[in-house]
Amino acid sequence: RKEVEQDPGPFNVPEGATVAFNCTYSNSASQSFFWYRQDCRKEPKLLMSVYSSGNEDGRFTAQLNRASQYISLLIRDSKLSDSATYLCAVSLNAGNNRKLIWGLGTSLAVNP
Amino acid sequence: ETGVTQTPRHLVMGMTNKKSLKCEQHLGHNAMYWYKQSAKKPLELMFVYNFKEQTENNSVPSRFSPECPNSSHLFLHLHTLQPEDSALYLCASSQSSGRDGQYFGPGTRLTVT
Numbered sequence: 467r468k469e470v471e472q473d474p475g476p477f478n479v480p481e482g483a484t485v486a487f488n489c490t491y492s493n494s495a496s497q498s499f500f501w502y503r504q505d506c507r508k509e510p511k512l513l514m515s516v517y518s519s520g521n522e523d524g525r526f527t528a529q530l531n532r533a534s535q536y537i538s539l540l541i542r543d544s545k546l547s548d549s550a551t552y553l554c555a556v557s558l559n560a561g562n563n564r565k566l567i568w569g570l571g572t573s574l575a576v577n578p
Numbered sequence: 579e580t581g582v583t584q585t586p587r588h589l590v591m592g593m594t595n596k597k598s599l600k601c602e603q604h605l606g607h608n609a610m611y612w613y614k615q616s617a618k619k620p621l622e623l624m625f626v627y628n629f630k631e632q633t634e635n636n637s638v639p640s641r642f643s644p645e646c647p648n649s650s651h652l653f654l655h656l657h658t659l660q661p662e663d664s665a666l667y668l669c670a671s672s673q674s675s676g677r678d679g680q681y682f683g684p685g686t687r688l689t690v691t
Contacts, residue, residue: 470620497677498676498677498679500679508684509668509682509683509684509685510621510668510682511682512679512680512681515677515678515679553621555621555679555680557676562676563675563676563677564609564611564626564628564633564634564672564674564675564676565623565626565634565676566623566676566680567620568620568621569620570618570619570620571620
């Protein structure tokens with residue numbers, strides 16, 4: 467099993483749709499979880515940290531399910547500008563939040 | 579955004595050349611990172627520095643040599659690279675704890691001929 471797994475997609479959705487991505491991780495000791503977005507030929511940009519209680523930032527909601535070892539990202543009312551690759555990153559273990567293991571990313575295309 | 583800057587943005591080098599990549603962060607962070615991003619592969623962590631001390635070396639070949647003179651600057655010295663080293667090299671920084679996530683520079687797109 468890969469350490470961090472994401473469905474590569476692509477997810478093609480119309481503007482205004484709600485879309486959700488999951489990211490599973492293998493190490494139950496992981497403590498820090500993040501969602502990043504990466505546009506084509508650009509660097510990853512931090513979208514959200516994922517907290518145990520779940521967190522929301524505008525149209526974006528992130529959740530953590532420790533029992534099933536996955537994190538999720540929900541995007542409501544999709545915009546054309548949301549088209550990007552969404553990467554999840556998980557810390558290696560409880561003692562080292564600097565060492566992140568990355569998923570391959572999920573590609574999202576929002577269509578007019 | 580100029581939180582983390584990298585130079586050069588593009589680099590073409592022959593296998594016998596020596597070159598250096600530079601990274602500077604203006605975020606007041608104490609941890610800095612080098613990553614390699616190749617097509618169809620996840621981001622690969624290469625090196626981590628925390629308060630100028632190297633804390634991770636992810637079995638990187640010795641033809642890549644990092645240098646961290648202070649918490650704001652990070653270099654990656656390259657020599658006798660191979661064509662398979664062609665990739666996007668990303669620098670990132672974070673707070674020492676790493677708990678608030680890492681912030682990336684725009685990257686150097688390296689082509690080894």
